[in-house]
Amino acid sequence: MISGVVTKGINGIPRIPGDKSISHRSIIIPSISNGICEINNILHSEDVIHTLEAFKLMGVEVEKNEKKLIIHGKGLNSLNVSNNEIYLGNSGTSARLLTGLLSSQKFKSVLTGDKSLSNRPMRRIAEPLIKMNAKIHTTNGSLPITIEKSDLKSTDIDLEIPSAQIKSGLLLAAINTKGETKITENKITRDHTEIMLESFGANIDIQKKGGRKIIKIIGQKELVSNNIDVPNDLSSSAFFIVSALINKNSRIILKNINNNPTRNGIILALKKMGAKISLINERINNNEKICDIEVVNSNLHGVELGPEFADLMIDEYPILAVAASFASSPSIFRGLKELRVKESDRLKLILINLQNCGVDCKSENDDLFIYPSKNYKIKNNFIQTDFDHRIAMSFCVMGTKIGPLNIENSECINTSFPTFKEQLNKLGGRIF
Numbered sequence: 001m002i003s004g005v006v007t008k009g010i011n012g013i014p015r016i017p018g019d020k021s022i023s024h025r026s027i028i029i030p031s032i033s034n035g036i037c038e039i040n041n042i043l044h045s046e047d048v049i050h051t052l053e054a055f056k057l058m059g060v061e062v063e064k065n066e067k068k069l070i071i072h073g074k075g076l077n078s079l080n081v082s083n084n085e086i087y088l089g090n091s092g093t094s095a096r097l098l099t100g101l102l103s104s105q106k107f108k109s110v111l112t113g114d115k116s117l118s119n120r121p122m123r124r125i126a127e128p129l130i131k132m133n134a135k136i137h138t139t140n141g142s143l144p145i146t147i148e149k150s151d152l153k154s155t156d157i158d159l160e161i162p163s164a165q166i167k168s169g170l171l172l173a174a175i176n177t178k179g180e181t182k183i184t185e186n187k188i189t190r191d192h193t194e195i196m197l198e199s200f201g202a203n204i205d206i207q208k209k210g211g212r213k214i215i216k217i218i219g220q221k222e223l224v225s226n227n228i229d230v231p232n233d234l235s236s237s238a239f240f241i242v243s244a245l246i247n248k249n250s251r252i253i254l255k256n257i258n259n260n261p262t263r264n265g266i267i268l269a270l271k272k273m274g275a276k277i278s279l280i281n282e283r284i285n286n287n288e289k290i291c292d293i294e295v296v297n298s299n300l301h302g303v304e305l306g307p308e309f310a311d312l313m314i315d316e317y318p319i320l321a322v323a324a325s326f327a328s329s330p331s332i333f334r335g336l337k338e339l340r341v342k343e344s345d346r347l348k349l350i351l352i353n354l355q356n357c358g359v360d361c362k363s364e365n366d367d368l369f370i371y372p373s374k375n376y377k378i379k380n381n382f383i384q385t386d387f388d389h390r391i392a393m394s395f396c397v398m399g400t401k402i403g404p405l406n407i408e409n410s411e412c413i414n415t416s417f418p419t420f421k422e423q424l425n426k427l428g429g430r431i432f
């Protein structure tokens, strides 16, 4: 895929797909609930399809009509054993959440994934589950993972790594475990799992103390399905927001976007950089905050962000780094260790690709430094993505200013945003 320079700005109302994190949970939680769940606006991307296929393999009945996906829940303990390995493609969320959920089921499962997912760390979810008595075998700390039938015990768990995927995997194990499991988060991460479990009637108590969160869950209470309206994805919106900010004569409106306060670091960070972003029609749906967002091209300046921002916007650093490359002063983003274990080593790829685009930047102790300039001389216009969708989309946005950039393996964008190219082109992008 080649991304070329935009000539007349980025203008209009893009169609942003449903939120990826909420879409995964919208399949998983209704599948283990009682009753029928109609899901509106679920994301149809490869990652979410892998979660859906996993539950179909385990006997969950799924119907699809033009607008909705309908899930016939089986209750906490009625999933069927899958006779085949469960293949999860590139999806880390599916892998961590299913490892937790399947630890509490009364059958053996094997989870596999693609090359990138098979290199990602899984001890972080296996180890706390093993404390709950789960019988999990990783392959040198990664997929394939074998989960044996076991009898889970409720336990107190202190989460060392700030990760919504680990927390959610544990919650999905705890929901089917007798007694009270207590999970302490030392840093707040996205809370879509807690929100949905609560609204499905789980016996869950959440207390916030300073920057910590204590979740107590009493398991083995059957859940009752609710219908779900999936809001549109803020992480996917970020590529459009930055495209509009850095290109002259731009104005866009994004509709129905998830504005959950555990996820909205990108909006806070860009506003700190002087971005003209307005949140309009703020409202609540299915206990999730949503809003529309208006963005006008802006003169950005650099910013220093501490590690606390990383918890609120870990997926958005590649696109934030692109925005920072067009600011009037340097930026420092601190505490990006977790970026190294995403779909790729994102810190490494941000540096390699920005440097190839002529941007002066460096990393020191997992902090990223960007020194923007007015004119960039491209050194190599082949963008290395390592099949990482967010790196691919971020450098498409870079291409709107300094292109043409040739984005390698751009089909990886299908993991989260299959209509990205069509939508950006509709607004003035020149991707071919």
Ligand code: S3P
Pocket (backbone or CB within 6 Å): 020, 021, 022, 093, 162, 163, 164, 165, 166, 168, 189, 190, 314, 315, 338
């Ligand atoms: C996700 C949590 C985050 C995020 C990922 C989706 C989720 O991962 O990077 O894209 O849906 O829970 P971590 O929890 O590992 O930080």
